[in-house]
Amino acid sequence: MSDNRCRAIDDDNLSTPTIQRRTMFTGIIEATGEIVSIEDTDDGRRIRVSAPFSDELEHGQSVAISGACLTVEAFDAESFELFCSEETLERTSLSTASVGDRVNLERALPADGRFDGHFVQGHVDGVAEVTEIERLGDDWTFGFSLPAELERYVVEKGSIAIDGISLTVADLRGDDFTVAIIPATYELTTLSEKSIGDSVNVEVDVVAKYVESFTEGYR
Secondary structure, three states, X not given: XXXXXXXXXXXXXXXXXXXXXXXXXXXXXXXXXXXXXXXXXXXXXXXXEEOOOHHHOOOOOEEEEOOEEEEEEEEOOOEEXXXXXXXXXXXXXXXXXXXXXXXXXXXXXXXXXOOOOOOEOOOOOEEEEEEEEEEEOOEEEXXXXXXXXXXXXXXXXXXXXEOOEEEEEEEEOOOEEEEEEOHHHHHHOHHHHOOOOOEEEEEEOHHHHHHHHHOHHHO
16 A cells, blocks of 8 residues: 555645545556655655656645655655655555665546546555566566465456556466566656566556455355
8 A cells, every 4th residue: 555545734834724635546657757865764754756747746746656646745846755654665665665766657647637547546555576577579578476465356357557557467377467568668667677576566456346345245
């Protein structure tokens, strides 16, 4: 999970109250950024990320950082700052992130925005590892481990978000799965920098969770 409710921020400098709001992403990565500083505190971790759209951000805005929905607390023309709670660090790969690491970036979908991926909440369900990387002509096949607690939510040809990227499960093999990566996805995201054994954030399709909840009493 991330700062799972894209938490509201109390700030005496805001002229109007900040309300807690639900956000949604599509898994279509806007850009990659670089972690330029990390500060560990008693209750979490504060990170600053460079971004090409940093000067367009607003205080309290939601941004998915490699799939984890976090809240902009400060920004300037070149970078912005976010806070990761202990829960975020326990459930995502941001706990092992280092200065210089590149991350996938996506701002929350506006009400009138074009929807091109799948419903992504930015609530990371777990961390997996890269198990396979194979180039097939211009395309790539990536394999990932599948945490046991997430297996029931993943189906062949279903949607899944890896580090915030909307992908389709190509082959499901019990405790791991593969996805096909087209050149644009490979080049425009951090997948091009991944190696076998690297950690990635996984968010399963929320529709599967709702179906499980709705049918709970019938099983």
